[in-house]
Ligand SMILES: *[C@@H]1O[C@H](CO)[C@@H](O)[C@H](O)[C@H]1NC(C)=O
């Protein structure tokens with residue numbers, strides 16, 4: 115039988131909480147960062163562009179779910195990758211046939227989105243999000259004429 119004074123049991127409890135918090139932090143967030151550009155991407159009407167986004171350190175995103183979306187749209191999805199393939203059933207119709215991922219780059223954690231024939235309505239902020247890692251990055255696209 116171990117007898118703890120109030121101070122000791124308080125410290126034990128505190129230590130317990132710190133360890134649990136660290137474990138939770140590690141399992142939910144991992145060491146990964148989602149990196150995007152610090153400046154807005156500037157495009158002209160009709161351009162083909164890349165919205166950059168990648169995982170650091172490099173880890174394959176092939177088997178992860180990846181969501182590109184715009185919080186201000188309804189439906190909000192611009193492009194979704196799930197179960198190793200494109201999942202475009204919920205894609206916003208204005209992006210139909212204009213988005214693609216660099217499939218060969220996914221294994222390097224490069225989840226950048228290619229957007230073709232930029233339209234004025236593409237102007238806005240995009241969210242590049244990997245739910246499994248709870249990681250996201252916001253990319254702003256500014257469209258000029
Ligand atoms: C991701 O892939 C695109 C297309 O190949 C490329 O332009 C971009 O530089 C790559 N990003 C990184 C971080 O490697």
Ligand SMILES: *[C@@H]1O[C@H](CO)[C@@H](O)[C@H](O)[C@H]1NC(C)=O
Nearest residue numbers: 234237238239254255256257
């Ligand atoms: C484009 O989006 C930016 C914010 O991302 C906004 O400040 C600007 O007013 C928008 N321009 C147009 C033409 O909608």
